[in-house]
Every structure is written in C-alpha cells, then in structure tokens.
Amino acid sequence: MSRRRPDPAAAEAPGATLATAITRLDLKARAEEEGPARAPLRWPLVRRLWSLTTPYAGLRNTLLVLTCVRGIQLPALPWILSAVIAGPLAARNWPGVLWGSAGFLALLLFTAVTFHYRMKLSLVLGEVVVQDLRRDLFGHLQKLGMRYYDRTKVGAIISRMTSDAEALRQGIQDVVFVSLVNVGHMVIASLIMAWYDLPLFGFVLAMSPLIWAIHRFFGSRLGTAWREVQSSMSRVTATLAESVSGIRVTQGFVRQERNAALFHELVSDHAGYNLRASRLSGVYIPLLDFNSQLFLAGLLVLGGWQVLHGGLPGFGGEQSPAEQAATFAALVVFIFQLPPFFLALRVVARQHNTALTAMAGAERVFALLDTEPEVLDEPDAAAPETIRGEVVFDDVSFGYDPKRPVLHGISFKAEPGQTIALVGHTGSGKSTVIKLISKFYLPTGGRVLIDGIATPGLRTEALMAELGIVLQSNFLFTGTVMDNIRMGQPSASDADVVAAAKKLDCLDLLEQLPEGLHTAVGERGGALSLGQRQLVCFCRAMLADPRLLILDEATSSVDGLTEARIQKALNVLLRGRTSFVVAHRLSTIRHASRVIVLDHGKIIESGRHNELLREGGVYAGMYRQFIRAGEAAS
Numbered sequence: 001m002s003r004r005r006p007d008p009a010a011a012e013a014p015g016a017t018l019a020t021a022i023t024r025l026d027l028k029a030r031a032e033e034e035g036p037a038r039a040p041l042r043w044p045l046v047r048r049l050w051s052l053t054t055p056y057a058g059l060r061n062t063l064l065v066l067t068c069v070r071g072i073q074l075p076a077l078p079w080i081l082s083a084v085i086a087g088p089l090a091a092r093n094w095p096g097v098l099w100g101s102a103g104f105l106a107l108l109l110f111t112a113v114t115f116h117y118r119m120k121l122s123l124v125l126g127e128v129v130v131q132d133l134r135r136d137l138f139g140h141l142q143k144l145g146m147r148y149y150d151r152t153k154v155g156a157i158i159s160r161m162t163s164d165a166e167a168l169r170q171g172i173q174d175v176v177f178v179s180l181v182n183v184g185h186m187v188i189a190s191l192i193m194a195w196y197d198l199p200l201f202g203f204v205l206a207m208s209p210l211i212w213a214i215h216r217f218f219g220s221r222l223g224t225a226w227r228e229v230q231s232s233m234s235r236v237t238a239t240l241a242e243s244v245s246g247i248r249v250t251q252g253f254v255r256q257e258r259n260a261a262l263f264h265e266l267v268s269d270h271a272g273y274n275l276r277a278s279r280l281s282g283v284y285i286p287l288l289d290f291n292s293q294l295f296l297a298g299l300l301v302l303g304g305w306q307v308l309h310g311g312l313p314g315f316g317g318e319q320s321p322a323e324q325a326a327t328f329a330a331l332v333v334f335i336f337q338l339p340p341f342f343l344a345l346r347v348v349a350r351q352h353n354t355a356l357t358a359m360a361g362a363e364r365v366f367a368l369l370d371t372e373p374e375v376l377d378e379p380d381a382a383a384p385e386t387i388r389g390e391v392v393f394d395d396v397s398f399g400y401d402p403k404r405p406v407l408h409g410i411s412f413k414a415e416p417g418q419t420i421a422l423v424g425h426t427g428s429g430k431s432t433v434i435k436l437i438s439k440f441y442l443p444t445g446g447r448v449l450i451d452g453i454a455t456p457g458l459r460t461e462a463l464m465a466e467l468g469i470v471l472q473s474n475f476l477f478t479g480t481v482m483d484n485i486r487m488g489q490p491s492a493s494d495a496d497v498v499a500a501a502k503k504l505d506c507l508d509l510l511e512q513l514p515e516g517l518h519t520a521v522g523e524r525g526g527a528l529s530l531g532q533r534q535l536v537c538f539c540r541a542m543l544a545d546p547r548l549l550i551l552d553e554a555t556s557s558v559d560g561l562t563e564a565r566i567q568k569a570l571n572v573l574l575r576g577r578t579s580f581v582v583a584h585r586l587s588t589i590r591h592a593s594r595v596i597v598l599d600h601g602k603i604i605e606s607g608r609h610n611e612l613l614r615e616g617g618v619y620a621g622m623y624r625q626f627i628r629a630g631e632a633a634s
C-alpha cells in the first residue's frame with residue numbers, strides 16, 4: 001500500500017473525509033472489477049489458451065521450429081568464441097582463428113534472421129489470436145441478456161476486452177515461445193558445460209536456485225507493483241475524464257474543492273505505487289547483477305585453481321599438459337556460457353510471472369465467454385411473418401430479483417393501433433412494463449401476450465423485427481445523422497431515409513444542420529441539440545416502420561417551436577401502430593387511446609384522459625400538479 005503524508009490542503013477541503021470515503025469505496029469497487037492480478041498455472045486453462053492458436057496451426061508450428069533453432073543458436077554462439085580462444089588462439093594458429101571467426105559470423109547472421117522471423121511471427125500470432133478473441137467476446141456480449149448487464153459493471157466488461165485480452169496476448173505471443181527459446185538455451189548450454197567439466201557444472205547447478213529464488217521473490221512483487229501502477233493510473237484518467245465531462249455539474253454544485261481532494265488522493269496513490277515499484281527495482285536489478293558477477297568471480301577462482309593445480313580440490317591429482325589444456329578450455333567455455341545462461345534463467349523466471357498474469361486474465365475472459373445467454377425463447381417458439389400489434393398483460397407480476405416483485409397483478413389489453421400512455425411516479429414500474437413488452441425479461445407470474453402468443457412462445461427476432469424503441473436518452477452512435485437513421489433499416493437507401501424524415505415533416509430541420517443529413521453527430525450525439533436528437537430517433541423508428549412502438553418520452557424541455565414540430569412528428573409516428581409511451585407531454589397523454597396510471601407496481605387507474613379527469617382520482621391530482629408546474633414555468 002502507498003504511504004501518504006497527511007496533506008493539510010486536502011484535510012481542510014470541505015467534504016475531504018467524504019471524498020476519502022468515496023475514493024476508498026471507488027478503489028475497492030474498481031479493484032473488484034479488475035479481479036485478482038495472478039492465478040496459478042492450470043493445465044486445462046493452458047490447453048484452452050493454446051487451442052486459440054489452432055486456426056493458425058501453420059504459423060504456430062513454424063514458430064515452434066524457429067524457437068527450437070534459436071534455442072540451439074544462442075548457446076552455440078558463445079561456444080564458438082570460447083572454442084576459438086581455447087583452441088586456435090591458445091595454439092597461436094592464425095588461419096584457425098580466421099576460420100573460427102568466419103563460422104561465428106555466419107552463425108550470427110543466421111541467428112539474426114531466425115530472431116527476426118521469430119519476433120515477427122509471434123507478434124502476428126498474438127495479434128490474430130487477440131483479434132479473434134475480442135471479436136468473439138463482443139459477439140458474445142451482444143447475445144447476453146439484460147440480466148447479465150444488470151449485474152455486471154461496464155468497467156468489468158471493458159477490463160475483459162482491454163487488460164485481460166492484453167494479458168492473453170502476452171501469454172500466447174511471449175510466454176510460450178520466449179520460455180521455450182530460453183529453456184532450450186539453458187538445456188544446450190548445460191549439456192555443453194557438463195560435457196566440458198562435470199564437477200564445475202555441479203558448482204553452477206548449485207548456485208542457480210539462488211538466482212531463481214531472488215528473481216521469484218522480487219519478480220512477483222514487482223509484477224504486482226507495476227500492475228498497481230497501471231490500474232491506479234487508469235483510475236486517475238477515468239476520474240479526470242469524468243471531472244472534465246461533468247465540469248458544469250461540478251461548478252454548478254460548487255464541488256470543485258471536493259473533487260480536487262478526491263483527485264489529489266488518486267494522484268498520490270498512483271505516486272505511492274510508482275515509488276514502491278521503483279524501490280523494488282532499485283534493489284532487485286543491482287542484486288541480480290551482483291550475484292551473476294559474484295558467480296563469475298567464484299568460477300574464476302575454482303577454474304583457475306583447477307588449471308593451475310590440476311583438477312578441483314578432491315577431484316583427481318596431477319594433470320598432463322593435454323589435460324591442463326582441456327581444463328583451460330573448459331574454464332573459457334564456462335566463462336562465455338554463464339552470463340547468457342543466467343540471463344536465460346532470469347527471462348524464464350520473468351515469463352513465469354507473466355504466465356500467472358495471463359492465467360488470471362484467461363480465467364476471467366473464458367468465464368465471460370462461458371456465460372450462457374439467458375434463454376428467453378421456448379424451443380418451438382413461433383416466428384410469425386408479421387405482427388398485428390395486440391398486446392395483453394394477463395395478471396403479470398415481475399421482480400428483477402424474483403423475491404422482490406416490482407410489478408403486481410398487472411392486466412390490460414391494447415388493441416392494434418392504440419396508443420397507451422403509462423404514467424406514474426418515479427419507480428412506479430413504467431419502464432419495467434415496457435421491458436416486459438420488449439421481451440428483455442420474462443414475467444415471473446402471469447403472461448404477456450402479443451397477438452395472443454405468450455412472449456416465451458414468440459421468437460425474439462420475430463418480435464424485434466416488428467418492435468421500435470425510442471428511449472429518453474436518445475442514444476446516437478458515432479457517425480452521421482444519415483447513418484443513425486439508417487440503423488432502423490440497414491438496407492435502406494438515402495432516398496428512403498429522406499422519405500422517412502419527410503413523412504415526419506422534419507427534413508427541413510435536419511437539413512439545416514451544417515452538413516445536412518451528412519453531419520457527424522459527435523460522441524453520443526453531442527453535436528446535435530436535444531430536439532434534433534429526438535427527431536433523429538423518431539426518423540430511425542419511422543424508417544423501420546414497426547407494428548409495435550415503445551417510446552420513453554424525453555423529459556428535458558426544448559424551445560416552443562421545436563416542441564411543436566416534435567409533437568407533430570410524434571403524432572405521425574404513433575399513427576397506425578400499437579404504441580406504449582412513458583408519457584411526459586400533456587398532449588401525448590391527451591391523445592392516448594388509454595392512460596394507465598401505475599403506483600408501486602400496480603395499476604390504480606385506467607381510461608381515457610377525460611374519463612380519468614372526471615373521476616377526480618389520483619390521475620386528476622397529478623394532472624392539476626402538472627398544469628400548475630407548467631404555469632409556474634411559463
């Protein structure tokens with residue numbers, strides 16, 4: 001954890017304690033979204049990860065061959081050098097030195113070419129596998145139902161697609177191939193050393209676990225520290241983005257100081273993690289370097305003794321000149337083999353840490369891919385060509401959590417072509433009724449019937465083909481006005497889009513935009529006014545021409561003139577199709593075939609506007625309030 005100095009400015013800031021509490025909660029929630037940093041190596045998971053390379057078996061197998069070749073080349077290079085020094089050079093044989101150098105150069109070139117292709121192909125393999133994985137994840141996310149999205153945070157989904165997918169890429173592109181190269185290198189180098197001098201090699205083996213242990217101790221701590229640095233940075237950027245986009249609210253509610261305290265806390269957290277990682281690196285790298293050099297010093301003493309005194313203490317007696325030359329050659333071989341041998345050991349240990357991170361990422365990514373989409377269709381569900389648009393709620397009850405119902409015994413019938421206005425206080429269940437008609441959920445009790453077919457028996461695609469949804473948030477995707485309208489009917493031509501806008505009598509309003517229908521709407525439609533966004537969504541629904549229309553009317557007000565045009569467009573849009581409107585406009589409610597008043601998930605009144613007014617019940621009270629609020633605002 002980071003150690004922070006108390007900051008007087010932050011402590012004095014109003015709400016600093018609250019800010020700290022919020023940060024703590026926020027950090028905890030985000031840490032939960034990110035999940036554990038590492039997971040143990042599990043064979044089934046490794047096999048599944050490896051199976052992602054199956055479609056690219058040719059590429060993968062070429063890489064395996066290159067990996068093996070490189071595992072031999074790496075120890076062969078220092079071996080040639082040591083052989084030339086201990087052989088031709090010690091014997092003062094100049095042509096032999098030249099031949100040896102030429103052989104070294106040739107192998108060097110071959111090694112460079114192998115390295116080039118190994119790097120290139122592993123990057124390609126990592127890229128194609130991650131591309132497939134992201135495509136599969138996205139496709140799978142599209143299939144998951146509302147329940148999944150109700151319980152999963154957006155941040156968690158984004159982490160699966162970004163940091164976890166990246167961890168998998170590292171696992172596939174680096175861990176396997178880099179580890180194989182280095183393990184191969186170590187095996188061959190060990191064979192060479194053991195061949196030259198078995199007892200001296202015993203000394204090397206005895207020291208290796210020390211280096212491995214140092215690496216494991218620091219490596220895992222460093223891995224965690226760097227991951228914390230990264231995630232604390234993403235918290236800083238996320239908070240910064242939120243603060244900048246919400247700057248008006250911040251200033252409006254005079255929250256600048258509180259936000260500054262929160263931001264300060266996140267930044268000092270990040271600095272703390274950075275310092276911790278730097279402190280660890282500062283000990284680890286010099287320690288490892290010192291150990292390797294110490295090792296060489298030990299080797300020089302032992303090997304030197306052997307050369308000068310004939311064999312290691314306790315391993316044989318007097319040596320002949322030929323044996324002494326062989327001992328000298330062995331020492332040179334060891335001195336050349338050892339530094340890259342320890343380097344390879346370090347690389348393998350580092351890859352082990354990366355593999356644990358990849359395992360954690362793989363567990364989460366596969367868990368998402370294995371999440372079964374909720375089955376909403378019965379096996380023999382009907383898929384009628386068209387829908388007339390009769391909607392019946394037959395004693396429907398529903399709870400997002402089945403133990404806590406939010407709709408109780410709802411019954412009503414909408415004839416084809418009718419407009420049903422849903423009104424009620426916030427949380428009364430209006431949106432939930434709409435979600436049941438849209439088949440985002442199935443009722444927990446009773447039946448929702450469309451054209452006499454209960455929703456589980458009606459194929460979801462058939463319903464969606466005849467269902468148009470216009471939400472209050474007026475969701476627009478990055479692209480042009482034209483693209484956004486066409487989303488309602490992807491095969492529609494430009495002329496069809498223009499015709500839809502004409503039908504709603506709003507073409508002139510959209511053509512007034514800087515580039516007319518080709519104007520880019522900006523992120524989430526930010527480049528358009530609220531009224532323009534609503535019109536684009538109406539055109540989108542008009543183009544799709546569904547039999548059933550769901551409309552969550554926007555509450556935000558637009559200027560009087562635009563309001564009149566929107567109202568006119570809305571009347572055209574509603575005409576001739578069964579519509580359910582979460583109504584906020586008086587004129588929509590007045591023209592509705594029926595107004596359904598909900599309270600705490602129950603229908604308390606139902607009828608035409610005038611009838612309900614005459615009854616003088618809850619609706620009449622709401623209406624009076626509405627009128628008073630309208631007068632006060634004008």
Ligand SMILES: Nc1ncnc2c1ncn2[C@@H]1O[C@H](COP(=O)(O)OP(=O)(O)OP(=O)(O)O)[C@@H](O)[C@H]1O
Nearest residue numbers: 150400401406424425426427428429430431432433
């Ligand atoms: N995804 C959800 N998970 C759990 N409970 C939910 C969910 N959505 C809504 N609820 C709860 O269901 C009840 C009805 O909510 P609903 O959104 O249908 O009301 P509403 O009348 O549309 O409200 P508003 O006018 O504020 O949009 C509320 O108590 C709400 O807290």
